[in-house]
Amino acid sequence: MSNLNVDTLFLIFEEIQYNSSISNVRNTLYSCLLVNKTWCSVIIPILWKNPWSKKKSNNNVIISHLSNEAKENLSNKIKNGNNASTILQRPLYNYVSFCKYLDFYYLDELLYHYTSNIERSKQSFIADEIWKLFINQNSKFTHLKITSCFYDPLFLIPGAEHCFSELKVLKYYSRDDQKLLEWLSKISKSIKKFELLCEWSSEITNLIEAQTNLNSIVLHKLDDKLDRYLTEISIDDFIGEYNGYIQSIYQNCPNLRYLKLPLIDDEVSELEILLTKCKCLVELFIIGAHDYNIFLGWDELFKILVKSSPTSLFKFNFYFKYRFSKLETFKMFLDNWKGRQPMLLQTNIYDKNLLTLIKKYIDEGIVKSHNIVRGGLVNNFEWIQEYNNGYIYTI
Numbered sequence: 001m002s003n004l005n006v007d008t009l010f011l012i013f014e015e016i017q018y019n020s021s022i023s024n025v026r027n028t029l030y031s032c033l034l035v036n037k038t039w040c041s042v043i044i045p046i047l048w049k050n051p052w053s054k055k056k057s058n059n060n061v062i063i064s065h066l067s068n069e070a071k072e073n074l075s076n077k078i079k080n081g082n083n084a085s086t087i088l089q090r091p092l093y094n095y096v097s098f099c100k101y102l103d104f105y106y107l108d109e110l111l112y113h114y115t116s117n118i119e120r121s122k123q124s125f126i127a128d129e130i131w132k133l134f135i136n137q138n139s140k141f142t143h144l145k146i147t148s149c150f151y152d153p154l155f156l157i158p159g160a161e162h163c164f165s166e167l168k169v170l171k172y173y174s175r176d177d178q179k180l181l182e183w184l185s186k187i188s189k190s191i192k193k194f195e196l197l198c199e200w201s202s203e204i205t206n207l208i209e210a211q212t213n214l215n216s217i218v219l220h221k222l223d224d225k226l227d228r229y230l231t232e233i234s235i236d237d238f239i240g241e242y243n244g245y246i247q248s249i250y251q252n253c254p255n256l257r258y259l260k261l262p263l264i265d266d267e268v269s270e271l272e273i274l275l276t277k278c279k280c281l282v283e284l285f286i287i288g289a290h291d292y293n294i295f296l297g298w299d300e301l302f303k304i305l306v307k308s309s310p311t312s313l314f315k316f317n318f319y320f321k322y323r324f325s326k327l328e329t330f331k332m333f334l335d336n337w338k339g340r341q342p343m344l345l346q347t348n349i350y351d352k353n354l355l356t357l358i359k360k361y362i363d364e365g366i367v368k369s370h371n372i373v374r375g376g377l378v379n380n381f382e383w384i385q386e387y388n389n390g391y392i393y394t395i
Contacts, residue, residue: 006042048098050143052106058095059110060086062133065096070129073122078114096133101143102163105173107134108147131157139163145171146180155183164188171195178203185210192216231280234260236287246270250277260285260317268300275308283315298326302333317346317373327353334361342368 051058115123136159181203195218
């Protein structure tokens, strides 16, 4: 294997990097560095793609890239400390040039650590040198995280337009900077994922509209200026505390048409309120939680769907974590759907009893169609679509 060509090695190590079955990927890659120079030259760019994931050990290496003049301006504590040999010697590779992720929060931490105990004029000089290491005509970033730690105009740094012209992920956790957002709208057109933690503005709208391949927007807080216009919300998993997220939706998103969310017993009553308030809801995708101390009892859910579903709602996707055993309640749900718009139904398990039951209601015209989606969760709300590693069985 040590004689494989560079392209093949790169593909293998890239696969290792994203292999969730390996408990410590970085240590696995580090263990391969000493095989030979070829392996080393392939692995180092992978390890340094995101240096902030191992920031403590990488910070000294980053500082070692500074000019001798900049290093002379470091405090004596740094120059004479335990890591002085790493900092003062020239690095074997231009490690910083391999960086594809730029995180202003961690970069600000690095600047503070190495400049906080020296006079202000030297602080400014070293900070400029560090920025030049990352932002220049030879760098090209795919991931950018902007935080309130950053105060200088990014677009005034030489080489910045080149660096950020091919962004794939933008995390914007900062104040509403009109000029910065306008600049990003002009030079970054390839963003696929946009995370936002700030007040909504017309500049953010323009940045989103400028993208040609955007497929994910993550909002870390609901905004009154935006929420009333939201028609689609997709939540794939629980993040942090479970309480309150459904309440936030029905209080702020009256025009919601499509909703995908995980559900536990404690939130079923909140879902009932949502059904009564979101009168435009067309499709509901329920992911039934059943793990450790969180779970969903489907009986109460089906009763609430019968009682409180708005007349617009007729598309349902039920994702069961385990085998489904609530046939009687599900039968009650379908019985009470008679007289409403015929249901479009998706489930994720192949259960003969469930299929026989659904077939009966298809024959009666209560269910218009039923798809079984196996092997992956639906990515969006298009009814007929491709699925991740999945198959569609249509009755």
